[in-house]
Amino acid sequence: MSKFKVNLKINNIPVSVDEGTTILEAARKLNFNIPTLCHHDDLCVAGNCRVCVVEQKGARLLTASCATPVSEGMEILTNSMKVRQARKHIVELLLTEHNADCTKCFKNGHCELQEISNEYRIGDHVFIDLLQEKDRVQDISSPAIVKDDSKCIRCQRCVRTCAHLQAVSALAVTHKGNKMRISTFLDKPMNDVICTNCGQCINRCPTAALTERSYIDQVFDVIYDPSKFVVVQTAPATRVAIGEEFGLEPGTRVTGKMVAALRRLGFDKVLDTDFTADLTIIEEGNELLRRLKEALVDGKDVALPMMTSCSPGWIKFQEHLYPEFLDNLSTCKSPQQMFGPLAKTYYAEKVNKNPADMIVVSIMPCTAKKFEAERPEMRGSGYKDVDFVLTTRELGMMIKQAGIDFNKLENEGYDSILGDSTGAGVIFGATGGVMEAALRSAYEIVTGREVPFSNLNIKPVRGMEGVKEAAIKIKDVKPEWKFLEGVELKVAIAHGLANAKALMDRVKEGKADFHFIEVMACPSGCIGGGGQPIPTTMEIRKKRAAGIYDEDEHMALRKSHENPEVIELYEKFLHEPLGHRSHDLLHTHYYPRKRH
Amino acid sequence: MKNKIKKVDLIFEKVDHLSILKKAFERTSDEIILDVIDSGLRGRGGAGFPTGLKWKFAKNEESDQKYVICNADEGEPGTFKDREILTNVPEKVLAGMALCGKAIGATEGYIYLRAEYNFLLGMLNEKIREFNKQMKNMNFEFSVFIRSGSGAYVCGEETALMESMEGHRGEPRNKPPFPTQHGYLAKPTSINNVETLVFALMIANLGPTMFKELGTFDSRGSKVFSISGDTPKAGIYELELGMSLEDFVHEFGDGDTKAVQVGGASGFCVARKHFKDTVIGFEGIPTGGSMMLFNSTRSMYNILKDYLEFFEEESCGQCTPCRVGCQQLLKGVEAVKKGIKPATYLNELQKLSETMKIASKCGLGQSVGNPFNSIVNNFREEIIY
Structure with a gap:
């Protein structure tokens, strides 16, 4: 679509921009910096702080440059005497x-x-x-x-x-x-x-x-306490964002440096939430297949579409606003909360530690995880499963406080066990990632073949569109999955709760026939999480997403069910997906909450 | 300048509003608008935007739906003329709205009534029911509805009013786009003051010439004034525009008038020495109707403080210059009065009021400097000592 061009002058320099461009954007094009406070690239225009006011020749009043579109022949001064005085006054008033x-x-x-x-x-x-x-x-x-x-x-x-x-x-x-x-x-x-x-x-x-709410001091206290065995887990999205705290480009993959930094901070073991992300896929994938079987074969009244439960912001949103759909949420705990109880049972036994002396810290791109860890039902191990949750930003602060030169660190690897992961675990960090990981495994379990997408990259579920929809036809299934032959598996993905709400309203009105829905509370998924480095813009989030998919492509294994530590965990401890132990440690339930 | 006070009777004159409308409906919208443009009628809420132009802009917008809004959120301190108009000639207001509807192509009109005037609701609803029926009988598709405000002064600002009507917080919008392009429910909207709509009806009735002959080049016609304060003749008067303040004070003052606040709290304070060369009209000091007279018993410090307290509370609070600026002006004059700040601090405050005037988002913040500067300039000693 070709747009009309508008010609104007900013500080006497002519510029031609698309119709509808704001004065602020036009000035930035000419590299004139106009300060802003209420303006944010992700948000609608407010024009209320007024620090971005500029002078338009011939106008009695100053103009908020963030809120005013350019017009033909306009002459703008971004730093006249009037502008300077007003701006200084406004900052001083604030x-x-x-x-x-x-x-x-x-x-x-x-x-x-x-x-x-x-x-x-x-x-x-x-x-x-x-x-x-x-x-x-x-x-x-x-x-x-x-x-x-x-x-x-x-x-x-x-x-x-x-x-x-x-x-x-x-x-x-x-x-x-x-x-x-x-x-x-x-x-x-x-x-x-x-x-x-x-x-x-x-x-x-x-x-x-x-x-x-910062827990940096509490975490340092337990690190320094010799009687405590402190393990840390890192969420997928942190590894492509923590570098921003040290001046690196958004999306720079610094997994190895982050692991090294955590070790230098004094954590006893550095483990990975990606491991439990893989585990989530096994549990959640099986849960989906079971629900489909119960619906299609047993004719049971099962809650479908099934909805992901990895995002604690989304969970609380559902509890408040769509309590009638709580049965649709997967009963799987989030990867963070699967990690906690496993660390304090299976892992504690392996490393011969008393779980009472263990502290589980998570590094999350998320603030809702802090709330999630406090939920009373998150005590499957008999202890508080996850003791402290830190944001990516807090980790950045800790590294600086400890005098660690992050950018000069050599790459290091995660400890074993609960440290091994596949590319499918990593992509949990971006919107569509859980869906993609689930499809990679579920399709293969059912058909015995890899998903029919080039290099396992399920492109239709990727990208920044608010609500994405996709369908996969299931053909030539293994005998035990006969009931799925010819079924077109319909999925939808939403990120950002406004998009989730739009999708939920469709589901509620019966205008959607999806089998499986992935929702992440934050725009662009966990890479745009509330605990990630500031600032955030669509451009930054796209770079982080690119980092996530790059990380995935570089992993030796890219399907959750091939994670050797996950396979070992089932052999030695859990025995089967959705089994008795899984039920006790890895699954949870939800409670309706009031709307106000 | 007109050299005498002339009383006029256009607004409150009883007319057969239906026959005026009947005549108007036979004409084209362009003809109606041209007459209003020709008459020189400017908005009577205070800002004085040419009414005919506003209607023309709204008419020229392409839209499936347009709206007429009658701004009856008469909140300016010292103004009470719209209440009288709505009480005495409600049918003329409704007819003015229908005329505007015909002119711009709107089928719905809304009266936004200030919360304090809710005692008029019963009567107005009765009149509206009757009027809507009459419009139906005349085969003219136009219905009037009424919306109540909730007591915020800022909702008299046209875009804040529309936000309020839409059920949002009453915060002024960014302009452009203007209401004629993007108004109530994002549709082209003509929003006019109560009095403006009645004048438009009278122009349709009597033609533009009679209106043009009243007043001055910049301020055509007459205006309803709300006169209050130290005057033996407080009340509502329709007067020809363009009179000098001296003549006005001579007619309405108590013989001891030291200052007149023209245009309400957001208007200008004129001291006695300037009465002679002050014109009441758009070429001089415009007013939405409020004229407050003060005699020598009044403390101008107290008056300024009252106004600033009003603005400090009634700013919507969204934009920095207005929200914080109002507080600073109030705290500032108090500090000067108490000797906490030196008298020269008033200069800093006057500079600040200039920033508020040019950088605030809406007319509220932009006009706080009017009373502040005019009172400080004229009565500096009363503020300091």
């Missing part, structure tokens, strides 16, 4: 209601307000400090997210994230004027509202008004 304890702040060095203040050097600011002592209260009710209104600049990025990307609206604007702030329903604590702990708001908060 600082008067901001708790600027920067050196003590969790986001110190990663704060967009700090960055702009730095540029303008607002040292001797003239206006009156508006922040009162009573405003300096943090909401620490949630095990995942800390909300600190004294840091909030009311840009509403979190509100737009929660409403538009996630369709949750746990955060909303309340009151007006000097009392206006971002709050929850009836001002309830974050832990008592519909919040899914996805942490997408944290990824988009320009300041430290929303941050993860």
